[in-house]
Amino acid sequence: MADGNITINTSRRFFLLAAGSxxxxxxCVTPADTxxxxxxxxxAPAKPAAPVVDMNNFVAIxxxxxxxxxxxxxxxxxxIKTMLPMLIAEELDADxxxxxxxxxxxxxxxxxxxxxxxxxATPQHWIPQRQVGRAARQMLLAAAAxxxxxxxxxxxxxxxxxxxxxxxxxxxxxxxxxxxAKLTPPEPATLxxxxxxxxxxxxxxxxxxxxxxxxRGEPIFGIDVKVDGMKYAHFVKCPVFGGKIVSANTAxxxxxxxxxxxxxxKQVGASLMGLLDGVAVVGDDWWTVKEAAKKLKIQWNEGxxxxxxxASFDSQASALAKAKPQAFLGPQGKAPxxxxxxxxxxxxxxxxxxxxxxxxxxxxxxxxxxxxxCTAHAKADGTVEIWAPTQLPGQGIGLVxxxxxxTADKITxxxxxxxxxxxRRLANDYMVEAAAISKQAGVPVKLLWxxxxxxxxxxxxxxxxxxxxxxxxxxxxxxxxxxxxxTFGANGRALGNATSPPTExxxxxxxxxxxxxxxVPGNMPTGPLRAPxxxxxxxxxxxxxxxxxxxxxxxxxxxxxxxxNAPAAAVSGxxxxxxxxxxxxxxxxxxxxxxxxSRTSLPKGTGMGVAFYFSHQGYFAQVAKVKVEQNGSWRxxxxxxxxxxxxxxxxPTNAHNQVQGSIVDGISEMHQKITFDKGxxxxxxxxxxPLLRMDYAPQIDSHFHISSNxxxxxxxxxxxxxxxxxxxxxxxxxxxxxxxxxAVQSDLRWT
Amino acid sequence: xxxxxxxxxxxxxxxxxxGAMPLLWVLxxxxxxxxxxxxxxxxxxxxxxxxxxxxxxRACVTPVSSVGAKRVTTIEAIGETKTGxxxxxxxxxxxxxxxGYCQAGQxxxxxxxxxxxxxxxxxxxxxxxxxxxxxxxxxxxxxxxxKTAAGVDTKDxxxx
Numbered sequence: 082m083a084d085g086n087i088t089i090n091t092s093r094r095f096f097l098l099a100a101g102s103x104x105x106x107x108x109c110v111t112p113a114d115t116x117x118x119x120x121x122x123x124x125a126p127a128k129p130a131a132p133v134v135d136m137n138n139f140v141a142i143x144x145x146x147x148x149x150x151x152x153x154x155x156x157x158x159x160x161i162k163t164m165l166p167m168l169i170a171e172e173l174d175a176d177x178x179x180x181x182x183x184x185x186x187x188x189x190x191x192x193x194x195x196x197x198x199x200x201x202a203t204p205q206h207w208i209p210q211r212q213v214g215r216a217a218r219q220m221l222l223a224a225a226a227x228x229x230x231x232x233x234x235x236x237x238x239x240x241x242x243x244x245x246x247x248x249x250x251x252x253x254x255x256x257x258x259x260x261x262a263k264l265t266p267p268e269p270a271t272l273x274x275x276x277x278x279x280x281x282x283x284x285x286x287x288x289x290x291x292x293x294x295x296x297r298g299e300p301i302f303g304i305d306v307k308v309d310g311m312k313y314a315h316f317v318k319c320p321v322f323g324g325k326i327v328s329a330n331t332a333x334x335x336x337x338x339x340x341x342x343x344x345x346x347k348q349v350g351a352s353l354m355g356l357l358d359g360v361a362v363v364g365d366d367w368w369t370v371k372e373a374a375k376k377l378k379i380q381w382n383e384g385x386x387x388x389x390x391x392a393s394f395d396s397q398a399s400a401l402a403k404a405k406p407q408a409f410l411g412p413q414g415k416a417p418x419x420x421x422x423x424x425x426x427x428x429x430x431x432x433x434x435x436x437x438x439x440x441x442x443x444x445x446x447x448x449x450x451x452x453x454x455c456t457a458h459a460k461a462d463g464t465v466e467i468w469a470p471t472q473l474p475g476q477g478i479g480l481v482x483x484x485x486x487x488t489a490d491k492i493t494x495x496x497x498x499x500x501x502x503x504x505r506r507l508a509n510d511y512m513v514e515a516a517a518i519s520k521q522a523g524v525p526v527k528l529l530w531x532x533x534x535x536x537x538x539x540x541x542x543x544x545x546x547x548x549x550x551x552x553x554x555x556x557x558x559x560x561x562x563x564x565x566x567x568t569f570g571a572n573g574r575a576l577g578n579a580t581s582p583p584t585e586x587x588x589x590x591x592x593x594x595x596x597x598x599x600x601v602p603g604n605m606p607t608g609p610l611r612a613p614x615x616x617x618x619x620x621x622x623x624x625x626x627x628x629x630x631x632x633x634x635x636x637x638x639x640x641x642x643x644x645x646n647a648p649a650a651a652v653s654g655x656x657x658x659x660x661x662x663x664x665x666x667x668x669x670x671x672x673x674x675x676x677x678x679s680r681t682s683l684p685k686g687t688g689m690g691v692a693f694y695f696s697h698q699g700y701f702a703q704v705a706k707v708k709v710e711q712n713g714s715w716r717x718x719x720x721x722x723x724x725x726x727x728x729x730x731x732x733p734t735n736a737h738n739q740v741q742g743s744i745v746d747g748i749s750e751m752h753q754k755i756t757f758d759k760g761x762x763x764x765x766x767x768x769x770x771p772l773l774r775m776d777y778a779p780q781i782d783s784h785f786h787i788s789s790n791x792x793x794x795x796x797x798x799x800x801x802x803x804x805x806x807x808x809x810x811x812x813x814x815x816x817x818x819x820x821x822x823x824a825v826q827s828d829l830r831w832t
Numbered sequence: 833x834x835x836x837x838x839x840x841x842x843x844x845x846x847x848x849x850x851g852a853m854p855l856l857w858v859l860x861x862x863x864x865x866x867x868x869x870x871x872x873x874x875x876x877x878x879x880x881x882x883x884x885x886x887x888x889x890r891a892c893v894t895p896v897s898s899v900g901a902k903r904v905t906t907i908e909a910i911g912e913t914k915t916g917x918x919x920x921x922x923x924x925x926x927x928x929x930x931x932g933y934c935q936a937g938q939x940x941x942x943x944x945x946x947x948x949x950x951x952x953x954x955x956x957x958x959x960x961x962x963x964x965x966x967x968x969x970x971x972x973x974x975x976x977x978x979k980t981a982a983g984v985d986t987k988d989x990x991x992x
Contacts, residue, residue, distance in 0.1 A: 158931025158968050288927045295932035296920040296939055298867020298907030302932075305866040313861065338833075368857035369850070450871045450879060450933045450967040500869070500933030501967045532872040706992065718992045734927045738970065742930055745969025767876035767965065776958035778971035780988050 137266065138191050139169055139210075140217045146241055146255035148175045153185045153192035154202055155472050156291070157449075157502030158742075159796045160735035161202050163290040165210050167732060171282040172214035172275055175254075176241035182290045187474035187494035195496070197472040198507050198609065200697035200794025203731065207792050212269040219267045224260035225252050240281065277729065286734035291498060303470030303497040304529060306456040312341055313367040314518045314526040315374045318359040318538060319381045321760035322389075322605055326358040327380040334362055334377060339369035342522045346514070349484040353606040354508040354540050356484045361518045367529050383760060386604060391443075391544075391756040391763075397601045398546045398567040402439065406565050406597025408573065410583035412655050417595045425595035428561035432552025436632045439549070440621035442822040443754035445542035446535075446762075446770060447610055451500020453511035454529040459485060459520035465492045466525075469512045470499035477509030481516040503746075504609040508540050536770055537762040540608025541755055543569055543579035547621040552593075557633030559644065561593035564622075569603040576607045581618050582657060586695075587626070589656030590647045605757065611746065612797035615696035619801035620808065620822065623692035627809040628818065637809065638677055638691045638704075642668050659695035663788060667702040667723045668693055670786050675704035675721035680813065686711065686831065687718075690809025692802040699798025700725040700786075703744070705779075707810040713829035715814075717779040717807055720744045724799055727792035730785050740783040740799040747803035749773035751824045836896050840865070841909035851897030855889075856880045858896045859906060867907035867936050871965070878964030881937035882906050888944045890963075907936035915981070916943045922981035930968035938964050942978045951982055954989050 141149040150166035166182045169175075185192055194205070218238060225243035226233040229250060237244050243252045277283075294301050319325070326345055334343040342363040349356045360377055364370040401407075409417040429435060456468040465487060471477050474494045482489045499506055515528040530538075546567040554560050566581040581596065588594045610616060630640035645661040645668075671677075671691070680689040686709050693702040701724045709715040722740050730736045752771050756763045764770045783799075808819040811829060819827045838845045840863060847862045859865040859882070868891055871879030875890035882891045883905040910916030919942050929935055938961070945952055945960040952960065957978055966974065972988075979986040 158929075158933075160930070286927065288924060289929045289932075291932065292924055292927065292929045295929055295935050296907075296923045297911060298865075298936045300866035302869075304870065307864070307866075366853075366857060366861035368853050368861070372850075372852075448967060450869075450877065450931070450965070452870065499931060501931040503967075529870070532874075708991070718990070738927070738930055738973065741972045742969035745966075745971060749969070766874055767872050768874065772877070772965040772967060773969070773971075774965060775961040775971045775974065778969065778975075780990070780992060781972055 137213060137217060139213045140173065142254055142258040144255045144258065146176070146179050146253055147181055148173070148179050148241070148254070149181045149183055151185045151192070152182050154195055155197040155474065155496050155499060155502070156184065157197045157472055157499040157506065159197060159739065160289060160732060161197065163287055164732050164735065165202065165206055167282050167287055168206060168210040169214035171280055172211040173218045174238040174240060174281075175214070177282055177287065179241055184496060184498070187478065187496055189475055195474055197502055198504065200699065200796045200798060203792050203794040204698060211274060212272055215272045215274055216266050216269065219272060220261040220264045221254055221257045223264050224257040228252070228257070228260065283729060283731050284733065287732050289735065301498050302451055302500050303456070303468065304451055304454045304500070306468040306497060306527060308456060308458060308468070308525050311456065311525045311527055312363045312365065312522065313370050314515065314522070314528040315362045315367070315370040316346070316359050316514050316518065316528060317362075317374055317377055317379065318357050319383065320537065321381070321383040322353055322386045324358065324381045324383040324386075326360070327382055329360045329377060329379040331360060334373055337373045337376065339366065340364040340373050344521055346517050346521065350480070354510045354608065355480050356510070356513045356517055359514070361521065363518065363522045363524070363526060367527070371531065387760040389603065389605065389760045390758045394544070394569070394601055394603065401567045401599040401601065402546060402548045402565055404599070407599040408597065410566070410581065410596040410598055412583055415655060422563065422595045422597055425561055425563045425593045426550070428593040429550045429552040429563060432560055433555040434553040434632060436551045436553070436629050437549065438625055438628055438818070438820055440547045440624060440820050442544055442617050442620055443756065444544045445610055445750060445753055446539045446755050446764070447503040447505035448535065448770060448772070449499065449501030449503055449505050452530045452532055452535045453505070454527065455512045455515035456525065456527040457512070457515035457519040458525035459516055463487060463491055465516055467492065467494045467512060467516060468497050469494055469509070470497045470506060471509055471512060472499065472502045472504070472506040473509065476507070477512035480509055480513040484513050484517050485520055503611045504613065505539065508608055510538070532767070533765040536765050540606045542610035542613070542617065543576055543607045545579065545581070545617055547581070547625070549625045551625070551629050553629065553633050557635055559587065559591050559629055559633070562587060562591060563594070564596045566596060566598045568598065568600060569605070569607070570600040571602055571604060573600070575600065576603065578607050578609050578613045580614055582614065584655045584657035585618060585622055586657070586659065587644055588654040590644050590652055590661070592653055594654040612696055612800045615694060615797070615801040616747070616750065616804070619692065619694045620804040623694065623802060623805035624808050624818070624820070627690065627692075627805065627812065638668060638672055641691070641693060657695070660700070663700045663725050664693055664695060664702070667700050667725050667786050670784065671702040671704050671721050671723040674723060674782060674784055677704060686814050688810045688813025688815070690806045690811070690813055692805035692809060694798070694801040696801055697796070697798045698726075698793035699795065701799050701802050703802045703806045705803065705806040705810045707807055707814055709811055709814045709829050709831065711831055715811060715829060716777055717748055719780040719782065720803060720806070721782040721784075722799060723784045723786050725786045725788050726795055726798070727788060727790040729792045731792060736785065736795050737783045739795040741781045743797070743799035744781055744803045745773055745778050747800045748777070748779070748807060751804055751807060751822055754823045834897070836899070838896070838899055838904060839901065840904045841906060847896070849896060851895060853896050854892050855882065855894040855896055855899055855904065856891035859891060865906050865908055869933055869936055871934070877934070878937045878941060879934050881940040881964060883940060883944060886944065886947060888941055907940060910940060910943055913943070915946050918981040919943045919946065919977070922977040926973050926977040926980055928970050928973040928977050930970055934964060934966045938966065938974055942974070942981065945978065946982050951984050952978060
């Protein structure tokens with residue numbers, strides 16, 4: 082329950098009697114804590130001095146009515162710390178003003194899977210977390226029934242109150258909790274959930290729980306953690322991925338003022354996102370250790386990656402694109418053959434009109450604003466305590482266990498609020514570094530990376546090259562499409578997140594599609610960046626579809642809807658999991674909201690573009706309006722976004738915030754790149770890895786199209802379509818296609 | 833090592849540090865004021881924004897030796913001013929935050945803007961805030977919150 086720093090409080094327990102269910106009750110009264118892990122500063126709200134009763138792994142109620150709800154997943158800015166407790170509180174029928182949210186530690190036996198990734202949390206928790214609240218309410222009802230000697234069926238609830246309407250009696254939850262906690266929790270399957278029309282919390286905008294602390298500057302992030310006796314650490318790794326250390330002048334560094342230790346750390350395991358060779362510098366404050374590290378003289382064996390360069394990758398990719406694909410992409414067991422490829426190519430060649438274009442996007446870095454950091458204490462008794470801003474604590478615990486030679490049960494990991502994630506903190510290299518340095522130094526340490534280290538040691542979003550060919554019949558119908566995708570990998574396998582889906586639209590929607598793939602040899606660290614794969618592939622496909630629509634002389638938005646509505650008999654190839662009707666519906670709504678029909682009367686230099694994408698179970702269509710100046714500079718003026726993520730928008734303010742942020746993030750990505758030279762990352766900080774700023778952030782119209790489907794997540798699916806929507810708008814404005822990102826590489830000047 | 837006497841949030845603080853140490857690290861590691869954040873170290877992101885005599889300064893590139901007698905105000909004390917309090921309230925009312933890491937710097941920059949220009953327009957906001965990056969992309973809400981705090985119409989008046 083260490084949700085902040087300074088006071089790391091572990092006295093409060095949410096009791097566990099059986100693993101996993103989250104519904105098992107413990108009739109145990111524990112003294113209330115004096116802090117929820119928040120720092121003890123004046124502005125922190127006072128905590129009740131009353132005892133607290135744990136209803137289950139997630140809910141504890143005090144006799145004064147305070148309801149504490151555990152939030153089980155890492156908070157990275159996606160709003161989960163607020164949203165999951167809303168699900169519990171709704172079915173508990175809690176008075177939200179009496180709810181206190183606490184951050185759970187890493188403990189998968191107690192809480193189940195703990196991850197911030199994949200936009201999974203909403204679909205995964207929609208039912209189970211509501212059941213947690215419902216079960217606790219059921220026990221409170223049973224306790225009230227016994228006390229009033231009436232059947233449970235005569236009781237209802239109002240916020241934080243059991244009500245017996247016949248006698249007009251009301252009993253606050255706080256008065257019932259001691260009795261309720263002695264009861265056997267009900268089986269989840271027996272619970273009747275609330276009718277959505279009765280929701281008092283779900284569907285209401287609930288402010289981000291930590292916001293008051295944030296505006297007061299309270300120390301709630303990983304970088305703010307402070308533990309007794311802590312030293313500060315800086316860790317220098319080889320600038321070439323996987324390079325090994327030969328020697329370092331650590332004795333000289335250790336003698337510098339303010340420095341308490343300096344030593345070599347050796348690689349453990351084979352992962353480039355695990356513990357690598359490096360030199361640690363430890364001291365009394367971080368700036369002093371970072372400055373001392375400038376005096377390090379390290380001899381590296383840079384290894385095989387030292388000749389990697391983007392220039393070489395680009396020329397290899399260009400050569401591969403001219404040859405036949407090395408492999409053909411299909412769903413498991415249904416991979417197309419070379420004959421399928423030849424047939425699709427022949428269909429393109431025989432078409433009335435051919436469209437060909439190549440699209441390229443670069444490697445990208447995550448760059449969460451809080452640089453990687455972790456505080457760790459490898460203790461003399463063999464246990465390890467960790468305070469980590471992480472998206473996937475279990476993976477980090479595994480790395481630490483391996484590197485320190487301890488079993489995972491000796492490791493305690495407190496999940497601390499992350500200053501951004503975007504997928505970066507699914508890798509826990511910084512966690513294992515902090516633990517290894519603490520062990521070697523024999524003291525608790527806070528490891529903090531510089532921005533330059535953060536930029537240059539990252540599981541990058543892989544670059545890629547798409548080489549499209551399409552055929553149109555005489556009526557302008559798309560009848561064939563091939564894509565030779567050139568990516569990075571080895572032994573016939575693409576690197577992590579360097580793939581292109583085999584069922585990518587329009588596969589399964591037109592008569593002939595075959596996708597091929599070839600690999601540029603490479604072994605740089607790659608990983609998931611927000612909306613992984615989708616954030617890259619969507620730009621290429623939804624831009625090319627636009628080119629095809631223009632070549633067909635059709636309205637690019639209607640052209641997409643027509644493709645989605647294609648009769649099944651006319652198509653071949655495998656469809657992905659996308660529901661075409663849901664996608665066509667959001668396209669239709671964004672057409673109306675954006676005033677799409679008015680685009681033809683815009684002045685030269687201003688244009689509107691459209692794109693759609695299905696990812697992470699979310700359906701998004703977006704229209705961007707862009708103004709391109711005659712000198713080629715451009716600004717997105719407005720983006721209209723329509724999303725279908727199911728029947729319920731759980732926390733609307735946060736949901737729209739995620740969409741707004743995704744749109745800004747996507748536009749930002751159009752300006753960014755990571756390149757390599759001599760095996761090193763060229764970019765280092767925000768001067769060459771720019772973030773979009775206030776003046777370039779567009780107006781945003783975010784709308785949710787409600788469907789009857791179960792709710793799904795919002796951390797990612799709103800991002801992918803914005804890049805091609807903007808690129809397509811730039812084409813509409815200027816007649817110039819952006820086929821290479823970052824966009825600055827295209828000359829957009831016009832007269 | 834040199835002894836520096838600083839005026840931080842109205843209190844006199846004495847630190848014994850290298851004069852080149854940036855104010856950011858004096859605040860964070862020596863005075864335990866962790867609200868001011870580290871993002872880039874080169875004044876490119878604004879996460880470390882503080883006020884020196886009411887003027888916006890990037891603490892990550894401000895050597896402690898250059899501070900002298902200037903009044904240092906950080907996020908921890910900005911709520912003691914009328915404008916700072918209004919900005920904090922607006923940030924909560926608009927529900928600006930996603931990860932929140934940049935927001936201390938955003939609040940400091942916004943407060944300095946409104947102190948100088950009580951009724952900022954969109955151009956003023958663009959000018960004053962472009963040094964403060966938000967990686968989560970909350971700019972739409974930051975703009976709205978600044979206008980809310982200033983009591984002006986929140987409509988975005990930029991060309992569409």
